[in-house]
Amino acid sequence: TGGISGYIDKQVFGVKHIYGWPTTAELYHSGAYDPEGLLGCLTTALTCFLGLQCGRTLVDVKTTGGRIVRWLVWGVVCIGVGLGLGMSEVIPINKNLWSLSFAVLLSGMGFVMVTVFYVVIDVLKVWEGEPFRVVGMNSIAIYVLHGLLHGLFPFGFEHPPTHAWKLTENLIAITCWCIVAYFLYFKKIFIVL
Numbered sequence: 001t002g003g004i005s006g007y008i009d010k011q012v013f014g015v016k017h018i019y020g021w022p023t024t025a026e027l028y029h030s031g032a033y034d035p036e037g038l039l040g041c042l043t044t045a046l047t048c049f050l051g052l053q054c055g056r057t058l059v060d061v062k063t064t065g066g067r068i069v070r071w072l073v074w075g076v077v078c079i080g081v082g083l084g085l086g087m088s089e090v091i092p093i094n095k096n097l098w099s100l101s102f103a104v105l106l107s108g109m110g111f112v113m114v115t116v117f118y119v120v121i122d123v124l125k126v127w128e129g130e131p132f133r134v135v136g137m138n139s140i141a142i143y144v145l146h147g148l149l150h151g152l153f154p155f156g157f158e159h160p161p162t163h164a165w166k167l168t169e170n171l172i173a174i175t176c177w178c179i180v181a182y183f184l185y186f187k188k189i190f191i192v193l
Helices: 003-013 024-028 040-060 064-087 100-123 132-136 139-149 163-186
Strands: none
Touching (some): 132 163, 139 163
C-alpha cells in the first residue's frame, strides 16, 4: 500500500516520521503510510491549480456561454484523463493514495458540478443553493465543531463496521450540522477568519 508514494516517503522520512494509523491499515494491513506524503503533495497542488482555473474562469470570462463551455471542456478533459489512467491500471483511481487519476477525475467532476450549479442557481435562478449556502456561511465553524464533536452522539456514534451503518451515521451527522448552521444563520452569527 502506498506504491511509489509510500516507498519515497519511507526512504526520505523514515517509518518513524510517517503517519502510523492510516485508513488503509485495517483493510490492507499497510502499516505506516501518509496519504499526504511527499509525492502526494504534487497531486494536491494539481487539484489546487485546477480549482484556481475554475475560479479564474468565473472572474476573467464575462459571458455565461463562455464560462459554461470552458468549465465543460475542462471537466470532460479531466474526466477522460482520470478514467483513462484509472482504467488502464497504470495509476489506479484511489482516494487513500490521492493518485493522479483520482485527483484529475474528481477535479473534472468538480468542473461539471460547478457548471450545473452555475446554470441552475445563477443563470436559470430556479434554486438559491439551500442548504449549501447557509452551511457555507459558517463552514469553518462547522468544520471545527465537527472535529471536536465527531465521536459524540448525534454527530457520531459507535456502530457495526458496515457501509449501511456508516451511511446512517453520516446522514444523521449532516442533518444535525445543517440544523446548527441554520440556527447560527437565523441568529445572525457568522464566524469568519
